[in-house]
Amino acid sequence: MKLKSSIFTKLFSTYVFSSIAAFLIFSAVFYILFQNDLKQNFLNTLHAQHEQVELTLELAYKEGQNKDAIISTLGLMNDKDHRSIYLFDETGELLHVFSGMVEPLHIEKEVIEKALAGNPVNEFVNEKGQRIFLMVSPLEGGQDTFEEKVLVIALHGYDPVAKSIKGMFMLAGLITTVVTTCFLFILSNKLSSPLRSMNLVAMEYAKGNFDKKVEVKSNDEIGQLGDTLNHMAKELASLDLMRKEFVANVSHDMRSPLTSINGFIGAMLDGTIPERDQSRYLHLMKDETERLIKLVNDLLDIARIEAGQVSIYPQNYNVSEQIRSLIAKLEPQLLKQELEIELETYEEKDIYVFADKDRIDQVLGNLIQNAINFSPSKGLVTIRLSTIAKDVVISIKDHGPGIPKEELNYIWDRFFKVDKARSQKVGTGIGLSIVKHIVDLHGGAKIEVISEVGKGTVFTVTLPLEHKKVRE
Ligand SMILES: Nc1ncnc2c1ncn2[C@@H]1O[C@H](COP(=O)(O)OP(=O)(O)O)[C@@H](O)[C@H]1O
Ligand SMILES: [Mg+2]
Structure with missing residues (x-):
């Protein structure tokens, strides 16, 4: 220095x-x-x-x-x-x-x-x-x-x-100068030495070494800066960890469909798969490519949302119909996992909301998919649709493992996964981050989660009711 x-x-x-x-x-x-x-x-x-x-x-x-x-x-x-x-x-x-x-x-x-x-x-x-x-x-x-x-x-x-x-003045001046100089030396040192040590710690952070901590000794602006640095290091460390895990997950998620597609093509080429079975294998390959496309789309989505490039185009549309069609699309998967989905509503007529239909499709699709992924076999997923005042409330409930209380705040972070080993196969931890961003982009909408470990989880999305046209 x-x-x-x-x-x-x-x-x-x-x-x-x-x-x-x-x-x-x-x-x-x-x-x-x-x-x-x-x-x-x-x-x-x-x-x-x-x-x-x-x-x-x-x-x-x-x-x-x-x-x-x-x-x-x-x-x-x-x-x-x-x-x-x-x-x-x-x-x-x-x-x-x-x-x-x-x-x-x-x-x-x-x-x-x-x-x-x-x-x-x-x-x-x-x-x-x-x-x-x-x-x-x-x-x-x-x-x-x-x-x-x-x-x-x-x-x-x-x-x-x-x-x-004059002599008295000079003596007083000399004593004052010496005493104040000593005090000022101590004070300046006290002010600048934490800054020096923070600088050293920040340089360690720049090298990727987030273990170092700033010792916070005071409660003033310098102490607050130290606190902020420590907090920043914690955030950076967890982001860094998430990034590493994410790369590992994405690579894993890409490798398994690619490996099976590659295996099927090889088997077809060398005739291991007879011609009459080929159509079945082509369908399997299609499923795998769809998984890949979904993964890449999720990655692109989160990148665009975080760059602020996604806009919301709300319209009045039938959300009851939307949920029914989402369930219908999941039918094959439900059959395979022997799961059941029920749609509960006390309204007689279909419900209309004022929101961006495609984006809400993504939100509900992600939440239902999670509920399915985390349900035990033969489990039940309940989707409840109701209106309260000027809101439409959609809740998706499963009887899966639940999410520990201390992790609930983090599930909206990108790449976050509660149990890394358990959800290794199913996802990358981007889904809920996309969901949260989309809901936040909708004015007047919100999303909440209630969960109990061992019992299950309920995600609740609230959307504004359709905007009625004033009758002439
Ligand atoms: N219905 C649920 N039951 C239990 N845990 C859930 C549920 N939904 C989400 N989670 C937890 O939140 C994490 C993040 O979810 P998400 O962003 O959709 O990522 P992904 O599904 O790709 O793992 C999941 O890995 C899981 O640990
Ligand atoms: Mg998910």
Whole structure:
């Protein structure tokens, strides 16, 4: 199996890519929001500090106060590890610095001018590879009394905080990626491994080895597929068996008439059969050829029906008459097997049905023939004809061996025979399959079977009653 195109790789890579993409998008959005929030937080702190500076200045400029001493308290109040405070006068001259930095920051003149013009500036500047946030704001509290006109607060601790957040994000991302990748690996494998084993089993089926079974472990679509495969294998195996048996049966059914015809012709040619007996043997040969023709016709019929090439042409016709003539045709066989057929009907007049006469001839002929074939000698076959509401019900009952309950569902399958040894001589197992197909092709018709092993079998065909013409 090529790993590149395997469903496992596809599933796994899709899952991993989509989960990583989802995580990246989520963290990007979250990170931006977080950054903004952080910035806002810092700004708030700086604004508070601005107010404090203004208050201190106000105090310093009050009459009778020691201005320099008060201003120097700004240095004490300031958290100099993280912040520096610069105060400028109106010419842009630096008046005071409170800072923990070794060298004070160089602050651009134009920034100060901007603030003097009344525009505060918030910006990042780069100082020795470190980002420093500057808040430059005019000091307006004291109007003209303050010498100090511009306050600059520089924030040094911005980058480390942002960095530590970034680090946390990366760590969370790494852990999530590893954990989800493990889960997805297990999940993809769980999804694709039954498919792989099904593929192997299906390849065995293709080789004709139907013993292999798919292990069904789940109840989902994959489990159902496994069930279907197992079911398919069972069906294929039985079809395969039936096909083999069918070939054997057909060959057998063809060989016996051909062998006897061949034997008779040989005997006639070499004079073993005297001329006066020849007509009798010719009749026997005719019977044998008729058996062959029937067999071939059955085969052709089932092939055409299964290919959907058979249409039904229903008409109103006398079914009572049809049954009588079917019985009459069977007379010689009945005599030979010492069987009796009785036709039971409580209707006084003949019954008419609306169906395809030739096809129903085939249906009833097959069912009666089966009843005869499976009857013990001197047995009785009863055909009952009745009407119920708008239906005509024809039942054919014999006192033969019956059909076991568990086999009843299969008798309509082509080539199916209940007792292979018993019916070896009589048929190929196609008859009932043809019967069922024809009945199904008739709308409004149905066929049912009731059977008891050792007692006998009843096949019941229901056909629609004739379509009466509306009288004018
Ligand atoms: N009347 C019956 N009594 C007992 N078994 C029957 C009867 N009719 C059909 N069967 C069973 O159903 C099988 C299929 O019947 P059919 O399709 O007519 O095949 P065939 O007659 O060629 O064997 C028969 O082989 C037989 O086992
Ligand atoms: Mg039959």
